[in-house]
Amino acid sequence: MNIRDLHYFVVLAQVCHFGEAAKLCHVSQPTxxxxxxxxxxxxxxxxxxxxxxxxxxxxxxRLLVMQAQKILNDVKQMKDYAxxxxxxxxxxxxxxxxxxxxxxxxxxIMPVIQKTYPQLRVWLVExxxxxxxxxxxxxxxxxxxxxxxxESGFDSQVLFNEPFxxxxxxxxxxxxxxxxxxxxxxxxxxxLLEEGHCLRDQAMAVCQxxxxxxxxxxxxxSFETLRLMVQAGLGVTLMPALARxxxxxxxxxxxxxxxxxxxxxxxxxxxxxxxxxxxxxxxAELITKEIHKVLTNP
Amino acid sequence: MNIRDLHYFVVLAQVCHFGEAAKLCHVSQPTxxxxxxxxxxxxxxxxxxxxxxxxxxxxxxRLLVMQAQKILNDVKQMKDYAxxxxxxxxxxxxxxxxxxxxxxxxxxIMPVIQKTYPQLRVWLVExxxxxxxxxxxxxxxxxxxxxxxxESGFDSQVLFNEPFxxxxxxxxxxxxxxxxxxxxxxxxxxxLLEEGHCLRDQAMAVCQxxxxxxxxxxxxxSFETLRLMVQAGLGVTLMPALARxxxxxxxxxxxxxxxxxxxxxxxxxxxxxxxxxxxxxxxAELITKEIHKVLTNP
DNA sequence: TAAAAATACTCCATAGGTATTTTAT
DNA sequence: ATAAAATACCTATGGAGTATTTTTA
Numbered sequence: 001m002n003i004r005d006l007h008y009f010v011v012l013a014q015v016c017h018f019g020e021a022a023k024l025c026h027v028s029q030p031t032x033x034x035x036x037x038x039x040x041x042x043x044x045x046x047x048x049x050x051x052x053x054x055x056x057x058x059x060x061x062r063l064l065v066m067q068a069q070k071i072l073n074d075v076k077q078m079k080d081y082a083x084x085x086x087x088x089x090x091x092x093x094x095x096x097x098x099x100x101x102x103x104x105x106x107x108x109i110m111p112v113i114q115k116t117y118p119q120l121r122v123w124l125v126e127x128x129x130x131x132x133x134x135x136x137x138x139x140x141x142x143x144x145x146x147x148x149x150x151e152s153g154f155d156s157q158v159l160f161n162e163p164f165x166x167x168x169x170x171x172x173x174x175x176x177x178x179x180x181x182x183x184x185x186x187x188x189x190x191x192l193l194e195e196g197h198c199l200r201d202q203a204m205a206v207c208q209x210x211x212x213x214x215x216x217x218x219x220x221x222s223f224e225t226l227r228l229m230v231q232a233g234l235g236v237t238l239m240p241a242l243a244r245x246x247x248x249x250x251x252x253x254x255x256x257x258x259x260x261x262x263x264x265x266x267x268x269x270x271x272x273x274x275x276x277x278x279x280x281x282x283x284a285e286l287i288t289k290e291i292h293k294v295l296t297n298p
Numbered sequence: 299m300n301i302r303d304l305h306y307f308v309v310l311a312q313v314c315h316f317g318e319a320a321k322l323c324h325v326s327q328p329t330x331x332x333x334x335x336x337x338x339x340x341x342x343x344x345x346x347x348x349x350x351x352x353x354x355x356x357x358x359x360r361l362l363v364m365q366a367q368k369i370l371n372d373v374k375q376m377k378d379y380a381x382x383x384x385x386x387x388x389x390x391x392x393x394x395x396x397x398x399x400x401x402x403x404x405x406x407i408m409p410v411i412q413k414t415y416p417q418l419r420v421w422l423v424e425x426x427x428x429x430x431x432x433x434x435x436x437x438x439x440x441x442x443x444x445x446x447x448x449e450s451g452f453d454s455q456v457l458f459n460e461p462f463x464x465x466x467x468x469x470x471x472x473x474x475x476x477x478x479x480x481x482x483x484x485x486x487x488x489x490l491l492e493e494g495h496c497l498r499d500q501a502m503a504v505c506q507x508x509x510x511x512x513x514x515x516x517x518x519x520s521f522e523t524l525r526l527m528v529q530a531g532l533g534v535t536l537m538p539a540l541a542r543x544x545x546x547x548x549x550x551x552x553x554x555x556x557x558x559x560x561x562x563x564x565x566x567x568x569x570x571x572x573x574x575x576x577x578x579x580x581x582a583e584l585i586t587k588e589i590h591k592v593l594t595n596p
Numbered sequence: 597t598a599a600a601a602a603t604a605c606t607c608c609a610t611a612g613g614t615a616t617t618t619t620a621t
Numbered sequence: 622a623t624a625a626a627a628t629a630c631c632t633a634t635g636g637a638g639t640a641t642t643t644t645t646a
Contacts (some may be wrong), residue, residue, distance in 0.1 A: 001301055001373060001377075002300065002301065002611090003299055003300065003301060004611085008430070017625085017627085018625070018626060019624090026595075027611090027612070027613090028612070028613055028614080029626075030612085030613080030614085030626085030627075030628080030629095031611070031612050031613070031627080033626060033628095034610095034611080034612085034628095035611075035625090037581040037610095037627090038610095038611095043377070043380035043384070044380060044381070045383055045384040045573075046573035049437070049569060049571045049572060049573055049619080050571060050621065050625090050626060050627090051570070051571055051619080051620060051626085052618095052619055052620045052623085052624060052625045052626065053568075053620070053621060053624080053625080054436075054437075055625090056436075056437035056575040058567075058574075059383075059390050059391075059440075059573075060380070060383040060384070060389065061388050063379060063383055063389070064376060064379060067372065067375060067376040067379055068376065070372055070373045071369060071373060071376065074368055074369045075367065075369060075373055077365060078362060078365040078366065078369065079299075079341070081361060081362060081365055082341035082342060082358070083364060084345060085343055085357075085358040085362065086343040086358070091357050091358060091361070092357050093357075097498075097574070120508055123379060138352075138354075139347070139352075139354035139355075142357075153645085155646070166646085167636065167639095172488070177631085178328060186461060189458040197622095203418060214497070230311045270468065271347060271349075271354075272630065272645085273347045273349055273357070274347060275343075275344040275347050275357075276357075300636095302636090315600085316600070316601060316602095317599095317600065317601085325602080325636090325637070325638090326637065326638055326639080327601075327602095327638085328602075328603080328604095328638080328639085329637050330603085331600090331601060331602065331603095331634070332603095332635095332636080332637085333636075333637095335602090336635095336636095348600085348601060348603085349600085349604090349644080349645065349646075350598090350599060350600045350601065350643095350644060350645050350646070351599085351600080351645070351646055352646095353600090447614080451620080451621080495638070570620085
């Protein structure tokens with residue numbers, strides 16, 4: 001069976017004249033006759049009674065032409081769907097974000113994305129790096145915002161470098177200081193996130209450079225918890241720049257390093273063969289621009 | 299677009315593996331790859347992301363595969379319908395019957411038809427001959443029970459000859475007589491049906507043979523009316539055998555002719571190119587048998 | 597390196613065209 | 622006699638196969 005044949009059938013049922021129907025279908029009369037005949041043979045029944053003067057649709061024909069019309073409607077609808085879905089900035093985009101970035105980045109970029117691409121419905125998944133890598137690999141995600149490096153065969157685009165700041169409580173010896181030197185870090189009780197957060201590894205790397213030792217006694221499950229622990233005077237920590245943007249209260253003292261410029265690199269990752277490349281490149285551009293504005297106007 | 303391609307698409311969406319899908323579709327892997335590619339080109343979007351290790355359906359693919367499945371379901375349903383409709387003794391049969399036959403023949407045959415072909419839904423249309431001819435010609439009817447001759451190019455099958463009886467009131471001079479000779483008809487006031495009923499013409503033909511003159515002053519619009527007029531003593535008439543079968547009361551005196559054997563021939567007509575030939579032949583056979591039983595056991 | 601999809605090519609079924617015949621009014 | 626569908630026959634598209642190449646994990 002063939003969709004084209006169903007179209008011939010429906011048109012012939014409407015005009016009940018092989019020559020006319022052939023014209024309407026832009027084919028020759030023998031072609032249409034032949035296809036109708038084949039359709040009848042395939043269905044095992046007679047769709048039309050023919051004579052040289054009139055063509056009459058049979059009862060079975062009347063029954064089946066409705067079904068054929070339904071199929072043609074469905075096909076048309078499918079093509080319409082396809083046309084709509086072919087828009088690179090329409091449909092759903094499933095985006096993964098690491099937890100130490102999500103609550104600070106997303107409020108900044110989601111409104112802009114929604115405004116720029118109103119047809120795009122972005123689903124957000126907040127997971128640690130290794131889960132994002134899994135989900136991206138098996139197709140559960142279209143892209144993921146993670147901190148470099150991520151060893152896996154994804155294609156990626158660097159979005160921005162996010163500096164780390166030194167954060168301590170208002171009771172700290174560094175309160176009212178404008179900056180901190182890396183050697184001053186060695187004496188501080190440095191708090192970290194739990195295992196699995198890339199921010200933990202990045203903070204530890206900074207500690208190594210500064211020859212400081214992180215405090216392993218307490219770990220936090222989220223950066224907001226960590227912030228509270230610092231606020232309570234349990235220790236100090238490294239704070240990503242965007243988290244500092246969120247620091248509206250004066251409950252924490254946040255200052256830059258005087259001699260180091262520690263940072264993490266936030267990158268958008270996707271499968272090499274993603275079908276959403278156009279959309280993702282555009283989103284990457286948009287995030288880069290938007291965050292640049294924020295980070296250069298502190 | 300092609301229904302076969304949609305099937306390939308749906309299967310591939312299920313197994314997400316070109317080789318596997320090709321096996322399930324009983325085609326080679328390149329064939330399936332090619333058709334999916336063509337489908338993607340036609341729809342103007344990517345349905346699957348491919349690598350050598352995994353095939354992932356895109357969001358657009360997920361959207362469209364449901365539509366494709368719907369089309370395939372509809373096609374299957376259409377084929378199911380066709381299989382059911384291909385039964386010659388199923389579906390609807392639109393049958394015309396002349397008014398002077400319908401009320402006497404139908405009660406005899408319809409129960410048998412329904413019992414023999416329970417899948418057949420017979421629609422009955424009671425009209426005078428010229429309307430039946432029109433409706434049969436333009437396809438509103440599948441067949442018509444009429445009295446010969448009907449000049450028109452229909453194919454037909456003679457079902458039975460229906461004798462005419464002489465009918466008079468119980469007050470008539472013929473009351474208690476067992477038969478009537480045609481020459482005795484000449485003095486009788488013979489009542490007829492209105493113009494357009496073939497029974498009227500047939501009765502007039504008998505009158506001519508019998509050298510009798512029909513009474514033109516009154517005409518009846520139905521044979522039941524005619525029966526009442528005869529009963530009231532307004533005249534006599536010719537009564538078809540099956541109408542006599544219906545004569546349960548003794549309100550009319552009905553007797554055969556002694557010298558003539560007047561009758562009308564009831565025939566089933568259909569378009570030469572009817573699609574219901576098998577069914578109609580069977581129904582014709584059935585009516586012939588059934589009526590033969592009735593007419594030979596008066 | 598190996599598994600899987602893509603490509604190259606060949607073949608054949610069939611949709612489509614033109615010319616002609618058949619059919620039924 | 623005529624209008625319309627069916628048939629005959631040829632062409633070309635494209636679906637399907639086998640063999641091979643490319644890709645990437």
